Amino acid sequence: MKPIVAVIAPGMMGSAVAHCLTKHGLEVRTLLAGRGPATLERAKAAGMIDTDEDGVAACDFILSILPPGDAIGLAERLAPAMRATNRKPVYVDCNAVAPSTVHRIAEIVQATGATFVDGGIIGPPPVPDSKNTKIYLSGEAASQVIVLRDYGLNIPVQEGPIGAASAMKLSYAGFTKGFTALGAGMMLAATRAGTADALIAEMSASQPALFGWLTKQMPKMPDKAYRWVAEMEEIATFVGEDPATAEFYRGAARLYERIAADLEAYKTETNALNAFCAEKA
Numbered sequence: 001m002k003p004i005v006a007v008i009a010p011g012m013m014g015s016a017v018a019h020c021l022t023k024h025g026l027e028v029r030t031l032l033a034g035r036g037p038a039t040l041e042r043a044k045a046a047g048m049i050d051t052d053e054d055g056v057a058a059c060d061f062i063l064s065i066l067p068p069g070d071a072i073g074l075a076e077r078l079a080p081a082m083r084a085t086n087r088k089p090v091y092v093d094c095n096a097v098a099p100s101t102v103h104r105i106a107e108i109v110q111a112t113g114a115t116f117v118d119g120g121i122i123g124p125p126p127v128p129d130s131k132n133t134k135i136y137l138s139g140e141a142a143s144q145v146i147v148l149r150d151y152g153l154n155i156p157v158q159e160g161p162i163g164a165a166s167a168m169k170l171s172y173a174g175f176t177k178g179f180t181a182l183g184a185g186m187m188l189a190a191t192r193a194g195t196a197d198a199l200i201a202e203m204s205a206s207q208p209a210l211f212g213w214l215t216k217q218m219p220k221m222p223d224k225a226y227r228w229v230a231e232m233e234e235i236a237t238f239v240g241e242d243p244a245t246a247e248f249y250r251g252a253a254r255l256y257e258r259i260a261a262d263l264e265a266y267k268t269e270t271n272a273l274n275a276f277c278a279e280k281a
Contacts, residue, residue, distance in 0.1 A: 002026055003060035003147060006051075006089075008074055009035075010043040014065035016125030017135075020152035022047035023128040029055055057081035061145065062091045064105075065121070069230035071095040075108040082112035090144050094119040094135060096173055098237040099163030106162050115141045118162040120169025128152040138164035170231075170238045174249065177228055178235075180221055181252035183214040184259065187276045188269055196276055215277040222270045226260035229253050 006029045007018040018028040030043055032050040043050070056062060056078060064074050071093060082089065091109045093102055093116070106116040116139065123133030134154050137145055139162040149155050158165050190199040203211035221228075232253035236246040262269045 002151075004029065004058075005148070006030060006056040006059040006062045007048065008056065008062065008064055009066055010039055010046060010048055011065065011067075012042070013121060013125050014063075015042040015046040015048070016127070017063065017065060017153065018043075018048050019046040020126055020128045021148070024151035026151050029059060031056065053078055053081040054085070057085045057089060058087065059089050061148065062089050063119075064091070064093045064095060066095055067227045067230055068096045068101075068234050071097050071101065072105055072108070075105045079108055079112050082109065082114045088112070088114045090115045090117060090141060092117045092119045092135075092137070092145055093166075094121050096120070096169055096231040096234060097166055098170060098234045099166050100237060101234060102163055102166045115144065116162065117141050117145055118165045119145075120165040120172075122169060122172055126153070130154070136165040136168060138162060138166075167238065170235050173231060174235050174239070176217075177231065178249065178252060179214070180217050181232070181255050183218060184221065184273060185255060187214075187218070187273055191272045191276060197279070200276070200279060218273050218277050222259050222263045222273070225256040225263065228256045229260065232256060 002025060004027045005021055007014045007021075008031055010018065010030050010032070014030075018030070021028050028046070028048050029051040030048045031052070032040060032043055033052075035043075062078070064071060066074055075091070075093070082091070091114050093105050097105070102118050106118070109116040118138045120136045121133065122136065126133035129152050131154050134156055136156055136158045138158045138160045142157045146155055146157060158168060186199075187196070190196045230253075232249045236249040236253070239245045239249065259269060
């Protein structure tokens with residue numbers, strides 16, 4: 001019998017994961033109450049079915065795919081329904097949260113009698129059967145989730161306890177989104193100083209690989225910046241025993257916060273970043 005899966009919520013990543021599953025014939029439920037038109041359209045396109053908390057708790061698997069600042073709140077919201085159901089789901093937290101945060105979520109979920117698995121997504125929103133996006137899993141119950149490999153998802157199991165998958169995800173994001181923050185700061189600084197053209201010429205000549213990567217990633221960043229704020233703060237928590245590194249990621253969070261606000265207002269810095277990348281040598 002095919003499993004029933006809940007994916008919360010139908011953002012860009014969640015709806016893409018759901019689409020992979022529905023394309024392989026699975027029923028995928030979600031929560032749509034109070035969501036906006038864009039979210040409703042994504043859910044419809046992915047073949048997701050609206051339900052309530054009880055309907056989510058009745059699923060075989062719950063995949064939590066949210067902005068990291070909402071991860072604990074979802075577990076708390078679903079806890080009463082998971083506690084009430086006799087047939088307990090497997091709850092997979094797939095969010096970019098620190099190991100200490102994922103342990104807090106695990107405590108909430110396990111107190112209901114449900115099974116908890118730690119997860120971390122690396123890669124873009126997936127397309128069915130693509131290997132470009134991986135959902136890493138860790139914890140004693142991780143092997144229970146690999147059945148979803150049969151339905152279009154790439155799910156490697158990482159050795160280690162709950163927290164291992166989250167630690168690897170944040171380490172990876174610390175490189176990619178940390179480099180993006182650093183690049184954005186320097187592009188804006190050079191633009192303010194009137195030296196953007198000289199920087200572009202020098203980076204193109206002496207650091208073509210790094211510069212090519214940055215100028216490819218940067219135009220995609222402003223639309224995602226609001227989601228990366230909490231992720232940078234989670235990375236700061238993850239590296240907390242290293243105060244200097246933690247401070248760097250707290251600074252990255254403030255930069256992404258500012259870029260997100262700029263995108264909603266005057267687009268001054270967003271346009272400056274786009275112009276910098278468009279003029280690369």
